[in-house]
Amino acid sequence: MFLDEVELHLSGGKGGAGSNSLRREKYVPRGGPDGGDGGRGGDVVLVADPGEASLQRFQTERRFRAAAGGPGGPSRRHGADGEAIRLPVPAGTMVFDSGTGRLLADLVSPGAALVVAAGGRGGWGNTHFATPVAQTPRHRELGGPGTVATVRLELRLIADLGLVGLPNAGKSSLLARLTGARPKVADYPFTTLSPNLGVAELDGGRTITVADVPGLIEGAHLGAGLGIGFLRHLQRTRSLVQVVDASSGPEDAVRAYSEVHLELRAWDEDLAARPRVVAANKVDLVAGRARARVLKALREAIESGSQVLAVSALTGEGVEALLQESFGLARSREPVDAGGFRLYPGPRPARPEVFVEGAAGHYRVSGEGVLRLVAAADLDDPEEVTRLQRQLRRLGVESQLEASGASEGDVVEIGEVEFTFVPEGPKR
């Protein structure tokens, strides 16, 4: 099946740890610190790739974690950066935050990329921590954690031309006639279950992309037939060809036309108002007066502006004219999101938020910034613990704990670590 919606769980790689190496040289008993920094963790990146037609590749694998950064080494050796994971997605993939539903990016132009989960920062080696009083610090940092993200991908195909109509009208046959695509064609309704894309070539090397979607029936917007979810693939086409079966007389043809038009309007007024050609298909089955009557009835039923063209996907009659007309229409409209890649960065809190909950001797501190600090700290290193304490105090953790009623000796949980609360006095 064609997958056009999927949820992914992505994690950036952890940053590499800094090194706490001390320089060793002949005749120098205690060299200075020479521990290098850890490498950055790898990112997880979504990239719009014209070679992808659907989100099929995520059918089975939906969890990705990029590689961790390498540890720093002696002689200021920097750890290797973790390799990024680049996940190709079709152009037209929209990326939403699963939690909030917010649109993060619309990957329209080929090559547009979004870092969804960033790798963690590499930890500093001890060379950064030398001070006049601590010439040989054993202090270094562990790497920071990568960010994690759960995102929903939703594909909306980008095509110049969309074919829409009742089941069996001949949409897939027309797609095959117009382009090199070979969609399934059969004489029963609902043959097409998911969108097909093809590329039509005009003389002079010009091309247009054409999308064929499943048949639409009356009540589709209420969930009848295959529903209308697939219509979102038409929302970004530049023009529409409404395909009508003209072989069973004027009344049927006009009814078919109006039914589809009403469903389009129920879905999206803007889509229904898009420039359109009506293709009266299967005209090989109606000749002379009968054919003229169908075309006349359709032209009268359709609001001015839309052309009605007689075509036959079977014999190819009228297909060249249809292609030229649709090309003109598609050209008259701006390409979808001509600006290409759009990103919607979220507001960033200026200072990490700190949350304290709990009572009666046991408290839990949360907030992303605080959790990161604690996760990155090497708690086996007393110097680092002191530093961490100072940082936490600066963020207001101590004062908030006191405001919540914590007193000396209480248990304070931060992430995966438990501390004993020892207030250090007034905030700096």
Ligand SMILES: Nc1nc2c(ncn2[C@@H]2O[C@H](COP(=O)(O)OP(=O)(O)OP(=O)(O)O)[C@@H](O)[C@H]2O)c(=O)[nH]1
């Ligand atoms: N005689 C004739 N038959 C046609 C023509 N176009 C399509 N057909 C036939 O009509 C039937 C339906 O064609 P499809 O192309 O599968 O129709 P569709 O609109 O894609 O149908 P769904 O995918 O079910 O929505 C097939 O048996 C085709 O061979 C035509 O121009 N003339």
Ligand SMILES: [Mg+2]
């Ligand atoms: Mg079809």
